[in-house]
Amino acid sequence: MEGTKKTAKKKQIVKITYINGVNIRENPEIQSSILDVALYGEEFEISSIKNGYGRIVKGWINLDFTTYVKKSAD
Numbered sequence: 001m002e003g004t005k006k007t008a009k010k011k012q013i014v015k016i017t018y019i020n021g022v023n024i025r026e027n028p029e030i031q032s033s034i035l036d037v038a039l040y041g042e043e044f045e046i047s048s049i050k051n052g053y054g055r056i057v058k059g060w061i062n063l064d065f066t067t068y069v070k071k072s073a074d
Contacts, residue, residue: 012046014054018065028053028060035059043069 016022021039025032028050038044038061046054046063053060 012054013043013069014046014061014063014066015043015069016040016061016065017067022061022065024056024059024061025053026059028055030062032060 016038017040019040021037023034024036024038026035027033036058038056044054044056044061044066046056048055049063050060052063054063054066
C-alpha cells in the first residue's frame with residue numbers, strides 16, 4: 001500500500017493599504033468587537049476568507065483595505 005502525498009497549501013499574504021489602519025475584529029462582520037488595529041503597511045498571512053474578511057492570527061480584517069502581496073507555503 002502506497003502512502004499518500006500531501007501538497008503544501010498556499011496562504012495569501014496581504015498588506016494594509018488604508019492610511020488610518022484597519023480594525024481587527026473578533027468575527028468577520030462590521031458589528032463584531034474590535035480587538036486591535038492593523039497599521040498601514042503591515043503584512044498578514046490570511047488563512048481563510050469569509051464575508052470579505054480575512055482570518056489572521058489575531059482575528060479578522062476587512063480585505064477591502066488591503067492589497068495582495070504574495071502566497072506563502074505552509
